[in-house]
Amino acid sequence: MTNGADSGSKQNNGLDPEGFSLDVRLWNVTKAQSKTRPYQLRWIVGGKVSSKTFATVALAGSRRSELWLAMKRGEAFRVKDGLPESEVRAATQAADPVDAREELSWFTFCREYMAMRWPTAAAKTRESIADGLAAVTLAMVEQDKQMPEVEELRLAFRWAVVPANAELDPPVEFEDAHRWLSKKSLFVSALEDPKILRDVQYRLSFKLDGTPAAGETSRRRRRALNTAVEYAIERKLLLENPLAGIKKVKVSSSDRVDPRVLVNKTQAAQLLAAVSYVGTWDRKKGRRLVAFFAVMYFAALRPSEAVGLRKSDCRLPEKGWGTLTLHDTHPVSGKQWTDSGERHDKRGLKSREAKDDRPVPIPPPLVAMLRAHLKEFGTAKDGRLFTNERLGLVGSSTYWRVWKDARDYALPPDLQASVLGGRPYDLRHTCITTWLNAGVPVAEVARRVGNSPEVIHRVYEGCIYGQEEAMNKKIEQELDWPL
Structure with missing residues (x-):
């Protein structure tokens, strides 16, 4: 309950001098009897109780915040209906729509x-x-x-x-x-x-x-x-x-992938090997993240998807292709923005319904790496594959630092200073580009990576190469025109 000091009736601002008071007591939101509007807010102005019911607790809380802020600004409230003076003033203005509308800071x-x-x-x-x-x-x-x-x-x-x-x-x-x-x-x-x-x-x-x-x-x-x-x-x-x-300010599109960030096969192998050398060998800081980066390079997982990957999500046969079935994601935000108060917020997959999953076929090299990872490190209590050194969630600052150190180990100075593989996310870009250049249809690539075909076309159009001659032959065969 919040209390306001009683200073008598309001006597100015063009309002009725009778019936306003600064003696306001505001109560917390409570449950109401109504099934359709089950939340109630009550407050007392000059000894008279006012109340209102709401369909959701969020709406009730929002109205409570409005009244509390009006009290904090020192506004008087009208006794008969409990409205703060700013709302009364707005409601009693002229009938013209512009004049009669409510004003709010x-x-x-x-x-x-x-x-x-x-x-x-x-x-x-x-x-x-x-x-x-x-x-x-x-x-x-x-x-x-x-x-x-x-x-x-x-x-x-x-x-x-x-x-x-x-x-x-x-x-x-x-x-x-x-x-x-x-x-x-x-x-x-x-x-x-x-x-x-x-x-x-x-x-x-x-x-x-x-x-x-x-x-x-x-x-x-x-x-x-x-x-x-x-x-x-x-x-x-x-x-x-x-x-x-107003006319929109033209801004250049920045979502297209720069081909210069893509790593080739040799560079990818060198970077993943270098990850294993980050940190002291006994603490295994880098070694426990080799497979973490590998699922981005071989399966195009987002970092937030890799963070929450569980053993139960993986089908890892001794030979041949396996499957990762993704169910959720763990994006990183400031603690003040999450419901849990933790930096990682567990959510459904991006651009999908909350209960939808996404199966991703994975090639034999990644299957072997994940099997080796499980053999050496096991899982967290909740079945997650990847953990930090304290067996908690892998934070973005952790894997960014490991990746930065790995680039310093694996790349010569001129490439360290370039944008090549500058971010862990560039491994996902490399994987998607590899699939496109291998001739995998755009719709299938989009299904595997969790994007729409339109996004794949727009974002990766500058990264597809080496297919012009093959496409020309297909067109020529289809035409079959006599010379």
Whole structure:
């Protein structure tokens, strides 16, 4: 329960001087008797109880946050219905739609929107939404000489939009920036101002240092803003989507694979061998990750898929091809974005229904490597093949460091300085390219790697080579034209 101090009735702001009070007590969400709206929020204004029921606990929690923030801003509440003065003022304005719509600060709106999206969004999605809205927020605050540094505002915003932090005081390092966001945030309707909107577009397309953001980053931020704006329209904070009226900034596509990152067979063998030499031999830091990198090179697994691979997912015959049947993924996010509070968030496979799996045939060399790995290292308690030295989940920082050291061992100085195999993910790119150049149909490649054929075409179109002559012969045979 949260208490507000009683300072008597509200006497200004153009409101009815009777019936407003600062004596507000807000209760936690409780269960209600209704089957369709089973969650109830109760609060007391000037001794009178107000209540409302909701279909989900998230909606009830969001409304509670709204009321709590209004109390924190020092707003009086109307006794007869428990509404804060800002909502009463919006509801009592002229009948013109522009004047009658509700006004809400951008900062408060973002916190409400994140609370609404949180229960159904993956950790990476939550973080992505927060990043996009944080960029926009830099254009949605009053700017003067006393404004905190933009990086401080960004970090304070990302902390504040986590629903679990809604009723906590901000950390000391975020206090000034959080206070500024609370007091100097513009209304959501400011998005209709062309000058504000242009600044918003700049923030979507450029990094804090003024350099252009990657094309995918810009597109991801714009998607986050667009879905938030659609919600603002539902909330009647905006009449229409202001983004529809501005021309998108052209950004170069960055999702096509650079052929220079692909490793050949010899380089792949040297890199996997070098992995085994990373760390001291007795602690086996690198040796326990050789097969981890191998499933990316031979089976095109994403690192997040390899992290959670279990023995029960593997069919490893003594001879011939085997199969990996993937069921879930363990993407890495900040602890504040996951439900578990851990960096790895267990999710279903990317671009698939939660219960869908994905069988991937694996060649004999990988079968042999996985059998050898199991013989030497066994599995974790939950059956996972790959663990760190403490038998926990393999963190991204761990396998990145091992890969970096392996490149230093395996490659000459000129290639170390290049982009060749610069990221573990480049092993997946190499595998997919190998399959395409071997003549495996695009649809089959897409099925094995968990992408759509359209993505495979777009991303790998610059990596397919050596098939022109074979394709010409096939066309010539089909035509069979007399000369």
